[in-house]
Each structure stands twice: as C-alpha cells, then as structure tokens.
Amino acid sequence: MNTQDWNVALYDGQHSFVTQYGKALLDLLAPRPGERILDVGCGTGHLTKRIADCGATVIGLDNSPNMIAAARCAHPDVTFVLADARDFTFDEPFDAVFSNATLHWVTPPEAAARCIADALKPGGRFVAEFGGAGNVAHITNAIRNTRYALTGEDHPHGWFFPSIGAYASLLETYGLEVQAAWLFDRPTPLEGEDGLRHWLTMFGGEMLRGLAAEEIAHVTAQAERTLRTTHYRDGQWFADYRRIRIVAVKTGVEF
Numbered sequence: 001m002n003t004q005d006w007n008v009a010l011y012d013g014q015h016s017f018v019t020q021y022g023k024a025l026l027d028l029l030a031p032r033p034g035e036r037i038l039d040v041g042c043g044t045g046h047l048t049k050r051i052a053d054c055g056a057t058v059i060g061l062d063n064s065p066n067m068i069a070a071a072r073c074a075h076p077d078v079t080f081v082l083a084d085a086r087d088f089t090f091d092e093p094f095d096a097v098f099s100n101a102t103l104h105w106v107t108p109p110e111a112a113a114r115c116i117a118d119a120l121k122p123g124g125r126f127v128a129e130f131g132g133a134g135n136v137a138h139i140t141n142a143i144r145n146t147r148y149a150l151t152g153e154d155h156p157h158g159w160f161f162p163s164i165g166a167y168a169s170l171l172e173t174y175g176l177e178v179q180a181a182w183l184f185d186r187p188t189p190l191e192g193e194d195g196l197r198h199w200l201t202m203f204g205g206e207m208l209r210g211l212a213a214e215e216i217a218h219v220t221a222q223a224e225r226t227l228r229t230t231h232y233r234d235g236q237w238f239a240d241y242r243r244i245r246i247v248a249v250k251t252g253v254e255f
Contacts, residue, residue, distance in 0.1 A: 022047045022100035022129070028247055029127045031056040035095040038119055040085050040112070040128075041102025045071030045078060051098065052078050061088060086111035093121040097128075104131035104159045109170060117174035120250040126176055132183045132244030133163040138231065139239060142223040143200070143207045150215060158206040167244060176248040186241045195237035196224055 026047065031037055033055030039048045042060030044067055051058040052075075060080040062068050071080045085106045097116050106112045116126055140157045148154055162170070168178040190199050197220055200208065208216050231238050 023050070025098070025100050025127060025129050025245070026050055028245070029096060029098050029125075031058075031096070036092065037096045037098060038090070038094045040097060040099040040116065041105070042071060042080060043067050043102075045075045045080060047098075047100055048080070049075045049078055059090070061085065086115065088115050088119070090119060094119050094124060095121060096125045099126075099128040099130070101130055103128060104135065104161055107158070107160050109160050109162070109167075110173075113170055113174045113176070117171075117176050117250060120176075122250055124250045126171070126246065126248040126250070129243055129245040131159060131161045132242045133161050133166075135159070135161045135242045136240055137242075138227060139196075139199075139204075139223070140207065142226045143204065143219060146219045146222040146226070147207070147211070150218060151211070153210075155207060155209070157204075161242075162244065164244060167246065171246070171248050175251055177251045178246060178248045180247040182243075182245040184243055184245070186243050188239045188241045190237040190239055193235065196220075196227065196231070196239075199237070199239060 029037075029051070031051045031054040035056040037051055037056045037058045039051060039058060039060045042048045042062050043064075045060050048058055048060035048071065058078065060068075060071055060078060061083050062071070062080070063082065063084045065082060068080050068082045071078070085102065086108070097119055099116075103109065103112060120126065144155065144157070164181045164183050168181060171178055190196060192198070200220055200223075208219065211219065227237075231240065
C-alpha cells in the first residue's frame with residue numbers, strides 16, 4: 001500500500017478540491033433514508049456527513065489516525081472507524097459502499113475489492129471515483145525523470161491507476177458487476193504560486209521518499225521548470241488529473 005503521512009490542515013485547506021469534486025459522486029450514490037452505507041477512505045469526513053444528512057446510517061472508514069481524529073472532531077454525530085481498506089469486516093452488510101479519491105492509494109487492489117464485495121448485501125451498489133489510467137502522468141514523469149538524473153534511481157510513484165477494462169475485470173472477479181464506468185480528464189487547479197509544490201508535499205511523498213531535504217528541493221524546483229509551460233497559466237498551477245468513475249452492483253456471481 002502506498003503509505004502517506006496526512007497533514008489534515010493542508011488537506012482541508014489548500015486541497016479542499018478533493019471534497020468539492022466528490023460532491024458530484026454523491027449524486028450517483030443517491031443515498032436514501034434508512035440505508036446503511038460505508039464510506040471507504042472517508043478522510044476528514046465531510047462527504048460522510050453529507051451522506052448522513054440524507055437520512056442514511058453511514059460509517060466512515062480510514063486508515064489514517066490523523067484523518068479519523070479530525071473527522072470525529074468535525075462531525076461528532078457520525079460514526080468513524082480506523083481501519084485498513086484492504087482488511088476490514090463488519091457484523092452487518094451495507095446497502096452501498098462509497099469511495100472518493102482513495103482507491104488509487106490502496107495496493108494490492110484485489111484486497112480492497114474483496115473487502116468491498118464482502119461488505120455489500122446482494123444487490124448492493126459500489127460507487128467510486130479515483131485516479132484512472134494516465135492520472136497525473138506529466139507530473140509523475142517530471143519527478144521521476146528528474147530524480148533519475150540526480151540519483152540514477154528509477155523510483156515509481158506506487159499508485160494504482162487502472163483502465164476501465166482492467167478495473168471492471170477485477171471487480172467481476174469478486175462478484176461486482178459494473179453497470180456504468182467513465183474515464184475522463186479533469187485538469188484540477190492548485191491553489192497559488194506554490195500550488196504544485198504544495199501538491200507534492202501533500203500527495204507526492206512516495207515519489208520523494210529516500211531523498212535528502214536538499215535533493216527534494218532540487219527535484220521539486222526542476223519539476224516546476226519542466227511543467228511551467230504546460231501546467232501553469234494565469235498565476236495558477238493545474239494538475240493533469242484523469243479520473244475513473246465506477247458504478248457496480250453485487251451479483252454474488254464471481255467470474
């Protein structure tokens with residue numbers, strides 16, 4: 001699993017787009033009063049709270065103690081649990097499992113798919129969005145190439161960015177039938193002149209792992225120079241996001 005130390009203030013402050021873009025996914029989930037719903041990778045719990053406000057009984061799950069502590073503080077009326085998306089169980093099944101901007105962090109993906117399928121009732125739905133094939137490819141290539149030129153090491157980013165076909169096949173293995181899927185570009189604005197640098201601090205820890213502070217500064221500065229002509233305009237950086245969005249139903253039939 002791609003490990004990450006989460007800075008809650010930076011996440012909710014300069015990267016609040018994670019929650020803002022997730023609101024559209026809630027329309028696909030369409031939570032109903034009385035439903036039992038699990039939010040996998042709930043972060044600071046803002047989308048979990050929106051699900052609860054629809055009248056559903058919702059549980060937010062995250063493997064970050066910092067995120068869970070912040071979620072419990074912000075939304076004391078919602079249940080949050082500290083658990084690994086690759087290894088969780090509940091006594092009662094769910095009508096739906098929801099996940100926004102999380103599953104590209106979770107490897108091996110088979111473990112998460114198995115847990116999600118096991119958590120659903122027959123006929124229950126799985127609604128998710130996360131990084132898809134080609135996500136932030138320009139940014140990761142710039143960092144990877146600069147790091148290689150500096151150290152001679154080829155250090156992969158560690159994320160899971162699948163195609164629709166690959167992910168649909170994976171879900172079917174565990175009895176989840178994909179009913180709708182999208183893979184789309186979503187250039188995402190990053191806040192301020194230092195937006196790319198802050199993004200790397202927030203999300204790029206694996207790509208920079210093992211480097212000394214002065215090496216990180218060099219790699220980051222070189223990546224900014226490389227990307228400025230294509231990813232910076234009108235005083236703002238943009239990340240080359242590509243998202244995969246999935247709606248699947250548990251059939252109970254494993255392919």
